[in-house]
Amino acid sequence: EDKVVQSPLSLVVHEGDTVTLNCSYEVTNFRSLLWYKQEKKAPTFLFMLTSSGIEKKSGRLSSILDKKELFSILNITATQTGDSAIYLCAMETSGSRLTFGEGTQLTVNP
Amino acid sequence: GAGVSQSPSNKVTEKGKDVELRCDPISGHTALYWYRQSLGQGLEFLIYFQGNSAPDKSGLPSDRFSAERTGGSVSTLTIQRTQQEDSAVYLCASSLRSSGFLSGANVLTFGAGSRLTVL
Numbered sequence: 001e002d003k004v005v006q007s008p009l010s011l012v013v014h015e016g017d018t019v020t021l022n023c024s025y026e027v028t029n030f031r032s033l034l035w036y037k038q039e040k041k042a043p044t045f046l047f048m049l050t051s052s053g054i055e056k057k058s059g060r061l062s063s064i065l066d067k068k069e070l071f072s073i074l075n076i077t078a079t080q081t082g083d084s085a086i087y088l089c090a091m092e093t094s095g096s097r098l099t100f101g102e103g104t105q106l107t108v109n110p
Numbered sequence: 111g112a113g114v115s116q117s118p119s120n121k122v123t124e125k126g127k128d129v130e131l132r133c134d135p136i137s138g139h140t141a142l143y144w145y146r147q148s149l150g151q152g153l154e155f156l157i158y159f160q161g162n163s164a165p166d167k168s169g170l171p172s173d174r175f176s177a178e179r180t181g182g183s184v185s186t187l188t189i190q191r192t193q194q195e196d197s198a199v200y201l202c203a204s205s206l207r208s209s210g211f212l213s214g215a216n217v218l219t220f221g222a223g224s225r226l227t228v229l
Contacts, residue, residue: 006152034217041222042114042201043153048217088152096141097166098218102152 002027004091006101014109017079021104023089024071033065033072034098036088043088046074079108112136114221116202122227123192131187131224135204142185143205143218144177148198156200159185192228199223 003026013019023033032050036043047056049065049072056063060079065072076083084107090098115134123129135142144156155169159179170176174192179185189196203218 004152036220041199042220045217045219090153096160097143097155097158097169098153099155100145100153 002091002093002099004089004099004101006089006104008104009102010105012107012109013079015080018075018077019079019106021074021087022071023101025091026070027091027093029093030067031092034090034092035063035074036090038086038088038103081108081110084108114202114204114219116221116224118224119222120225122229124229125194126191128188128190129192129226131200131226133185133202133221135183135185135202136219139204139206140182141205142179143203144185144187145201145203146198147201153201194228197226197228199225
C-alpha cells in the first residue's frame with residue numbers, strides 16, 4: 001500500500017527561524033511529489049517535484065526530492081507569522097490519485 | 111468558474127439523515143476528486159472521476175457513501191444514514207488531467223470544503 005509519512009507532525013518556531021519539514025514515502029509507481037499549504041480551508045499548491053536533486057524555489061520556500069532515499073524536504077527561511085499553516089506532502093502514483101501525508105502543523109510566533 | 115466551488119460550506123445534521131454535498135469544478139477540468147479531512151488528520155482519498163466515470167472509487171468508506179458526476183462538470187457526494195464518525199471536512203478538487211498516462215503533474219486545485227457535523 002502506498003504510504004506518505006511527514007515529520008514532525010507539529011512545530012512551533014519564532015519569526016526569523018528557518019524550518020525544515022520532512023516527507024518520506026513508500027510507493028509502487030512514483031510519478032511526482034507535491035507540497036501544499038493549508039491555512040484555513042483549501043490547500044494551495046506550492047511545488048511539484050519529479051526529478052532527484054533539482055531544487056524548486058519560490059521566495060523563501062524551497063524543496064528538493066531524493067528518489068534514491070525516498071524523501072523530500074521543504075525549507076522555509078526567515079519564517080513569518082503568515083507561514084503558519086499545515087504543510088501537506090502528497091504522492092502521485094499510477095491510478096491518478098494523490099496520496100497525502102498527515103501534514104505538519106507549523107506555528108510561527110512573533 | 112474561476113475556482114472550485116463547494117456547497118454548502120457548513121452542514122449540521124442529525125444522525126441517520128442523508129446529506130448531499132456539491133462540487134462545481136473549474137471549467138474545462140476533466141478530473142475531479144473527493145477527499146475527506148477529519149480533525150487533525152491528513153486528506154483521505156474517497157473517489158476520483160475522469161469525465162463522468164469513476165475509475166477509482168476505492169476510498170469510499172462504506173456503501174452509505176456514493177458520488178456521481180454529470181455533464182463532465184458538477185459532482186454530488188451523497189452520504190446516507192449519516193453517523194457521527196462521518197463528521198469531517200469534505201474537500202473537492204479538480205485538475206486538467208486527461209485519461210492515460212501523463213508524466214508527472216497532477217496538480218489539483220481544491221475548493222474550500224464542506225464542513226459536515228453529525229450530531
